[in-house]
Amino acid sequence: MSRHKLVKALDLDEELDDFDGGAESDYGEEIGAEDKEQLRVGTARVRDVLGPGVSIRDREIEDSLWHYYYDVDKTVDYLLGQRTNSQTPKKTKKQRTAAEVKQPDAPINSTQDWGTGDHITTSDTFSSWAAPFSTADFFSDCPWLNIPGDRHGDILIEPLYPRGGLLGGSSKSDGAPKSKLAALAAARKQKEIQKAEDGQNATNSAALLDKLIGKPRQLKPDGAPISSSGTPLSAITEQTVKEQPRKYPRRKSKRLESPEDDQPAKKTSQKLSCSASPEIEKPPEIIPTAGPSVFAQIIFGAPAGSQQHEVYTSDRYMLRPDTYTEFDFAGPSPDDVVTKAQNTKGPTKKPVKQPPQPPSGDQGVNAVAQSVGNVTIEEPLVKRKNLDVAAEFEKSKPKNAANFVVIGHVDAGKSTLMGRLLYDLKVVDQRTLDKYRKEAERIGKASFALAWVLDQGTEERNRGVTIDIAMNKFETKTTSFTILDAPGHRDFIPNMIAGASQADFAVLVIDASTGNFESGLKGQTKEHALLVRSMGVQRIVIAVNKLDTVQWSRDRFDEISQQISAFLTSAGFLAKNLAFVPCAGLTGDNIVRKAQDPHASWYTGAPLISLLESSEPVTRALEKPLRMTVDDIFRGGVQNPLSVSGRLDAGNVQIGDTVVIMPASQTATIRGLEVDSESSDWAVAGQNVVLHLADIEAKYLKSGDVVCPPSAPIRCVTSFTVKILAFEHITPMHCEVHKGRLHAPGRVTKLVAQLDKASGAAVKGKKPRLIKPGSVAKVLVEVDDPIPLEQGGKVILRAGGETIGAGLVE
Template sequence: MGVASMQRVKNVDYDENDLYDEPDYDEPEETYTDEDRNNFATLTPVVRAELEEASLQASDREIEDALWNYYWDVAKSVTYLKNSKKPKTQEQLVKKEKVKSKFDQAAEKSAQESDSRNMIPYASWFRDVPWILPEDKLHSLVPAMPFQRPVLLGGSSKLAKLAEERRKKATATSIRANGNTSLSALDRLTKTKAFTENEKPVVEDTPERRKYPIRSKREPTPPPREPTPPSVEREGEKPDLRALPTEFGYTLSTSLLDRDRPTLSTSDVLAAAKAPAKQTGNGLIKRTESLSLDTPSLDRVQQAKVKSKGLDVPRLWEEEKAKRKASAAFVVIGHVDHGKSTLMGRLLLDTGAVAQRDIDKYQKQASELGKTSFALAWVMDTGTEERERGVTFDFAQHHFSTTSSDFTILDAPGHRDFVPNMIGGASMADMALLVVDANQLDSGMKGQTKEHIMLAKAVGLKRIIVAVNKLDSTSQAWDQKEFTRVQAAVTKLLRESGFAEDDIAFVPCSGLSGQNVAKKPSGEDTTWIGKAHLPPLLQALEAFSTESAQNVDLLRPLRMQVVDLFRGSITNPLSVSGRISSGHLQVGDVVYLQPAGETATVKAIEVSEEPKDFAVAGQICTLHLQEISSQHIKSGDMLCSQADPVTVTKDLSLLISVVDPLLPQPVDVHMGRLHLPGTIKQLVETVDSNGEQLKRKPRVLKGGQRARVKVSLDEGAAIEAGERIVLRSGGATAAYGTVE
């Protein structure tokens, strides 16, 4: 058959005009902001230091790409670069090989079959062994030289045949003597007194043998040895005569627990063997200690531990008392749509805490949604869903200052579905600001206004300011009679809830227009406000603000409930916020978290968004923590001193005031930001106002009664005696009291 007939590919001639090059498209260069460049300058040395510890090198471009792709996460960037710089394993190299054709695969298969005839099947070596060998070790066993079947040395083919027959005859004689008809290869190995391979056969002494003796075979002459060149030794260095462990020996000497560890390379063994021994008090430490297989974790980059300055916080706090302003945190409560967020937005704007350009931006965005009047409320409601629905979900924090006081606003939600969030915000406050819509007093009194007043008293608030809002939109603008009617109805409710008359203040105002919020009102309709000596809202807040922390609170053990958990910044990956109820702390202190039972170090402290060296009881602060994982912290946990931690318990004894009838039943237990399901196990007794017993083991508790009950929580919580508890059932407040 000719060459032409064997041609299978058609030859096609191409002209140069038929070929073309694809145009090169220049990829747009990524532009970095000043903040990105600062992050590169700060984090690139950290990543490089981690790579140098692992004896790896990477260019600045590779490090910057890793930081950019992982959003400035140093730990993930280091892990990625280390994995990319590691040498490729054999499996990875095999995956990248080009796919072979069927002809090449058939050729390799035939070559493997021919080689397998000369190789020992390694799996059969370990078929009956008592120990367990991993598959990856089995596949790595390769014989040092091809196995060949034993053949007789010297002699002709007739003599070889005669020797083979005599060997078979001796084998049959031995089997008959032992009484066995057949014997497998494994049985021959395990038999105590059996022949072995290469053993001389036992042949009977017969006359034929004496007549024709068999000559002994000569051993083959070994080939002459070639002279070995002498090894050249370096000056000052002795040769290492120890042999490296084989794969087989390493497999047998390694336990099952150690097989998950990485395998040592030859260079690692040699480097450890040549390492100088260390001298200790007990003698020399073995060089094999440097062969430790424990590798450092790459999950996170170790941060430098912050040391405490050892400040005398109570003394410093007392010395700064003359220079310090009065401070207070107040929670804004009231029925939904009564204008709480709008009033607070106006207060922040008039005090300069929010710029006018921000309000203009909010007005433009609100007008696009058809909600122009919500622009001021968006200062407090920062969530997208809150702005679209016009309802506050969770309490928000804002800070502002005047010439005499520092304030923290806790804007609580007014909807009944978010009462637990309102309880969490009220538990951090020093006083309450109740906002009442003068046009919707009845709906508020039947709704959340009454419940919020009761909850404010339940969490321990003693002072309350009532802002009668929207007086500019009543039937007659700024009607004094309307204000008097609202004042009388709310005062009655406050007295029934237990507020003293000296701790109540009323302020007529309009949050939308800003009248009587930060400044005195102007106009003929508002002249009665000055005559009645009703100050603006800001002055009423200043009159109620006092020193929140006392020396007796500072000397008690540290207690702070975690209200929020978040990522502060790149350098502060874990931050918590809350109000310190007792004690004090400073930068570098080691704190204890319950119920997780974990410790953490305070890396930095912020009070009113300003860095501080310490924080004391009564302050709402943000703590940046390190040496702890976020999985050990959640909202409602207690941060306490390591020397005197809070006890974790499931069983509580409560002294409560009953709002709705109660039986031994499931309830929701609320203590600040902590919300847990529980069950009232026992109604112990009803008591009077002095705590004396009235009736033992009542069957049911009615509204208005005081009683002692035992409550069991579904899971353990960090709760101490004296903590204030709210019990809710079916979406309504059932009782409130204290832990005994």
């Protein structure tokens, strides 16, 4: 046995582990019940194999079983090897026997259990294998380069290279750059091979492979380890010998021992033996290996001998100029080299550019360059100018500003009337209108050309109805107006509400043509009028449109005026706040200019535009806390990534103000401000503004939010009392709460009281169970998500596409 083996047999890891006294007990505790059972079974098996002649402690067997993952064969090998190692020096053995007598529990194999064993044994054993290691001995045979002639040799073994195989990348270690893990694996592989070479590599690897074949090692006729250990073959039971050709003896033996009822057991065993009998004749060396098929021959190439030749003659090695070296993909690719050079050009150029200067100057340049590099561009903070907005507003001597909403039944001609107004006031030029006219004719809706001034959407134009609020501006000598062109169709009432909430007064357009007026009165004419009234609009101008279709009949106009004024006064408008004007939107009569039609000569009043101008300037709540309902959120350009538009309901605002967006309660800074599409430093209530916000993300904003000052933020409520005017029967029911742009699902939870229409006092009696249309009542409304609301806010309740009521929050 060579010294190498001795060294190898010394399991350093284990030695070191065991040296730590406490480690072993911990080790034992870790073992689970299942493992214990396996250990027990394994120990019994090892004992079986070793036979009674060998005295090894259970503990040792268990340790080695644990180490070898319960592999019995390996354990036996290991233990036998251990024994032979420890027994060779006779002196130690004697010593040990003495120790055994003295201390029966002491470990037999001293390489184990150093911590618990006595010191004499340990030191002895140590010397027993450590002594032979003298360097002089070790190198005694070394010629130190003076190799005698008889030892010289030429190795002429033809190397057996791996075949070419299929095309693909190299699996060799010098191939493409590998991951760390792959490198580790390769290193491991390499080490293993190295190990195999170290010893008697041929025999060693053969032994390893023999082990793989799985024949129990002790059965080998020349079983080296067994003969060396001196254990007689008697350790193997008769039964195992008999089972040997079946190649999986343990399984069989277990089965035969199993306590089955006798009869079938015998039968099976007989059957097994007979089925096994032909196999005994068949030597186990017969391996069912086939030669390669034609296909396999092609993919693997020719058999090894000639194939090697092929490798050499392939153009890969031969048909290249000598200077050619194959690129092995280990380094950077040529492309990478070029790219790298290009990238490094910038910095390398710099010193070349610099003219040779005295070192001090050079330093100065460097310092500047460095400081430039250090500069970080900070976002310029918006400075607040601390304006007194109210005073500024007074100073600016503003024109009267008025927002008016145009309402009326669908197809009453609202958009066309407004388009005409804008056209006649030269807000829209002739060319644009001609273009619209041409396009409208093309799709066969020539009469809609004027409406297209306000209806910009494709769908709106194709369908010929307004869908969303259209906003436009125009100015007269005294007033600047904002038109809010509301959709008349009943499906788009929410949009109309949004528009109406921003209006100071309303223009009610009525279709005077036969039949249409009546249908309109039943339809949205009434609903719109009620809605704007409940939104707080007091003044209303009634444009009796399309009078040209009835030859400007005065009777018709009077009839309509009577009916409408009767209805509007009943709805709560004061008679003095009503103004009627007969007009024709398509022709433009009585809108900006007086009607030219001789039939219309009976009307002596002012045209529509004068009536609009005569609207009283609204009082502005300048000093109240800021309230602005967000109408739209958009990207206002590169400079202003986030902008909101809307009408200032109350208060004022200026650049640099910090505002709170409710209900998200996120603060934002006003970076810029636009009033009527012109940038301004401030804005006051009643103006339509665009706020450019900073320090806030778009996700916190949605239309219907309220912008307020941080000092007086609007409260977000989930339940509130409303004093409403009922349009429909109201019971505790689900409804949708509208407030300007904002709408939220909610429900009427409680009918608090019915109110007297005239006095506003609660009607005595029991609580109402139903509120009839037209009556006034106080109801409790709850919404799912908090909505920003405050006292005096105007809300509208809708259910099932119908407006059921409108009123004030209390």
